Structure formats: C-alpha cells, structure tokens
Amino acid sequence: MEQCMKSLYTYLNDHLVDMREEWLKILENSSSNFYSIDKSTANLEELVTAHQILIENVIKVFIEDEAEYSANISKWAVKVAEKRAKDLVPILESIEQLNVVKGILSSYVEKFSEESTDHLTISTLFEWIRLIHYAFDLFVNIFISSYDEYKFQQLTAQQETIYELSSPVIPITKGIGVLPLIGDIDTKRAQLIMENTLKECNEKRFNHLFIDLSGVPLIDTMVAHQIFQVIHALRLIGVKGYLSGLRPEVAQTAIQLGVDFSQIPMFNNLASALESFGLMVNEVKYV
Template identity: 40%
Template sequence: MHKNESLYHYIISHATELTTIWINSLNSNTSSIYSVHSDINILSKLKEQNRHFIESVSKIFIEDKETFFLHFHEWVVTVARDRVKSNTPITEVITQFNRFRTFYWEMIEKFCKEYEANISHQDILLWSKVINQAFDEYIQAFITQYQRFTSHKLETQQATITELTIPVIPITEEIAVLPLIGDIDSFRATLLRENTLFQCSEKKISHLFIDFSGVAILDKMIAHHLFQLIYALKLLGIETTLSGMSPQVAKISNELGIDFRDITIKPNLAKALAPLGLTPASK
C-alpha cells in the first residue's frame, strides 16, 4: 500500500480518538458552543461534524487536488450555516480550526513514529505542506460562506424590522390600515413607499387607510415621498383614504400642490372607517 494511503487509513481508523481529544480540550466557557459544558445535543453535533471533517480533509492524501477541493464544499456550507445560526463568532471557529490542526498533525507524528522505518523526511515535509494547504483552504472557504450566511441573516432581520416598523394591518380581507407613527426621515420614507406597495400587493388590499395621527411634523421632501406613495397606490387600483392630518401636514400638502380630488380625507381614523361599518379597537 502507498504511504499516502497508509496514512489516510491510519487517520480514519483513529478518527473517533481525534474527535474525543478535541472535545475534551474544549474550555468551560458556557457562553460558547465550543464548551465541554454545552448541551449534549450540541456536543453530539460537534462530534459528528468533526468526524465528517476528518473524513473529508484526510482525502487530501488519496485524491488529486482538483477532486479534493471540489468535494469539501458541502461540509463548509453546512457548518458555516450552523455557526451563523448559533451566533458563534467567526474568531471562535477559526480558533477551533487551528487548535484541531495541531491535534491532527500530532496524529500524523504518531503515525510517523509507528512506521518510522518506512517514512522519510521528504514524506513528512510533503504531508506538512499538503495538510496545511488543505486546512487553509477549508478556513478560507468557511470564511466566505460564513460571511454569505451572515449577510443573508442581516437582510432577513432588516426585512422583519422594516415590516414591523411599517405595518400594513389588514382589518378585513381587502381593507387595511397603515398607521404612520413617529419621525419619518428620507430613508424611512423610501422604505415606507416600497414596503407599503409590496405588502398591499402581497395581501391583495383594495382599500388602504393611511392614518397621520402619529405624525406631528413633516417636511416638504418627506411629504413628497408619501404622496408619491398615494399616487402609486392609485395606479395599482388601490383606493386610499387619509385621516388624522395635522394642520402642518395639510399646509405642506397644499404648498406642494397635492391633488386630493380623488382621495377621501377624514379628521380621524374612526370617522374614516365608520362608512364601512368598521370601528378601531378601543384601548
């Protein structure tokens, strides 16, 4: 059997031992998944992922580089997704990669001692080079995937925050209320326009009540954004009713030359909903 194959089978036969050495070396920091005190299910998953890593990275000894680097992608994606999901800092993961690299190399040294007569210095230098390259490639690929999943997570969280801060609230199957609350800057106004159009389309809204009661101050630029929204809703065939406009908002609307001829305006939300036999929930 070729030396590389012998080393490969030696490491695979000692995979459980390697994993145990690594798990037992974890510290007692309970705030990290890399802790000897982690939940038994977490430890079980770490062991399983580590064994798969051993099986995968060890193939560097028996496969050509092109084949090897083609097949490790699945492990990297799975583990990167898990670490992002568990909010594990990337620095902790890289630390564990490098710690395990030490244990892995110690296993190679153990192999060299047991089969010393058949191992040359050239063999050891070659194995050192290929295994370090393999670990480095895994780490780089992991960083790339970790960043990708982190970006996706942040985008998802931002979308959730946006939906919560700009809620189109259905009150019947086709009727909804959009309560505007607090200060509205240019960024929020843009989100308001885009998210409202999306939610109304997704929820199949035909009549939207926009309530300005929670907006005390509105500058001309922001007012322009909001009335662009009203015009866009009209183009989508969505009827719009405005309520709760303060004198300041009404004044700016007039200065902007906003045409309200096709828009129903009521002093408050209760009176806006009354013709439809609807009443806002009482506090």
C-alpha cells in the first residue's frame, strides 16, 4: 500500500503541468473578477505559481506523515489567504477555485488507478480520494480562518484611522486649538480622543482648546465622563479646556442624567467662543 501511494505521488507530480493546463482552460470561461486569464500577465503568473505550489503541497499527503503534512499545508494556506484578502478577492471565489482544483486532482487519481498495472481495490481508490478531500478540507479551513483574521485586522486598523481622523485637533492661532467632535462617541473612540488630544496639544504647545460638541447628536453619562476626563487631563498639562455647541436636546438630556457642566467654561457656539478671545471666524488663520 505504501509503495502504491509513492507511485501515485510520482504520477501526480509528473502530471502537474497537465493539471495546470486543465485548470487554465476552465479559467477561460470563468466569470470571476480575479481568477481570469484575461488579467495582466503579472496576475496570471501569480495564479499559475500559486496553483503549482498548492498542488505540490496537497499531493504530499500521500508521502508525508500527518503532522509534517499539516504544518506544511498550513503555512501555505496562511500565505495565500493573506494575499487574497489583501487583493480584496471575495472568499467565495477562492473557495470555488479550490473546489475546481480538487476535482481535477481527483480525476488524475482515478486515471492513475485505471492505468495502474497493480490490482487496486475500490476501497484503495476511495482511501486516496478521502485523503485528497482531507488535504483540501484542511487547507480550506485554515484559509478561511486566516482570511477572516486578516480582514478583521484590516477593518480594525481602518476603524482606528477613521477614529483618529474624526477627532482632529486643529490649530487656529498661536496657543489656541479646536477639537470639533462629530457623530456618536463610543468607549473606543472616547479613549482615542483622549490620547490624540493630549498628544496633539502637547506637541503643538496649546494653552487653550475649544471642544465643539455641535456635531454630537447624543450624550450619555459615559460621554459626559469622558469629556470631563479630557478637560481634566488637559488642565494637568497646562491647557485650559472650553466647551461649545452643546445642542438643546443634548443639554436637556445632560440635565436629566444629572451631568453638571457648570465648572467648565461654556459657549453657545464655536464662533462666540472664538470671539471671546478676540478672534473673528472670518479672520482666523489656520496654522
């Protein structure tokens, strides 16, 4: 049995080019945006190389012990998953192509059994097909897990970038800056606002910072607490904080929640806040 499996491995390895050509013919009629031979030469070369390495790794299921095989196929699955996620290839398109490749490989296992001079039993053929399915199932499971993990990391990084961009500290004149807050504020964003605000105020040597809340539709005890925390932390580094633009409905909610803004300098809007420092809005020069 072991010798037959080695012979099968050699047969499949000798027909790598044939299997690749069959796959490329199928790609000619593919409706996939990524898996298409109409793409650039560089993309086609990458697909062919990836296909070659995939098959080379999969067929080793017939000659390697399970632990060694699992380690090798896992490394390749992770690498391919990250590449496909980075290229924004829909995961279903990748799984579809893996099934196509599995079908082609299985057909060559059947060809080997038909051409073999050894007396092979049906159970032997079924065992080989089972190993092929096992190999691809292992690859697909790791591929999906790695693909999802990479996409999650991308989304997390993008979300953090969005958070940072949504809380910009804008210098308007020497020693004075504005922090315009827009949209809902959750715990994660509140923490980033704290970190970014302190860092920016320190680097730009602000003495005064106006936090404008006109774009915040909702305030709760958590948001109010975070605002207090930011202003208190600013005071510790020598920056005086002011609030402006507290919308009527937000102010009403704050009162109902028992939030006390009386210890913080307040302004009706950002324009009046700037005017209190002798800065007319149409004269402000952003620096």
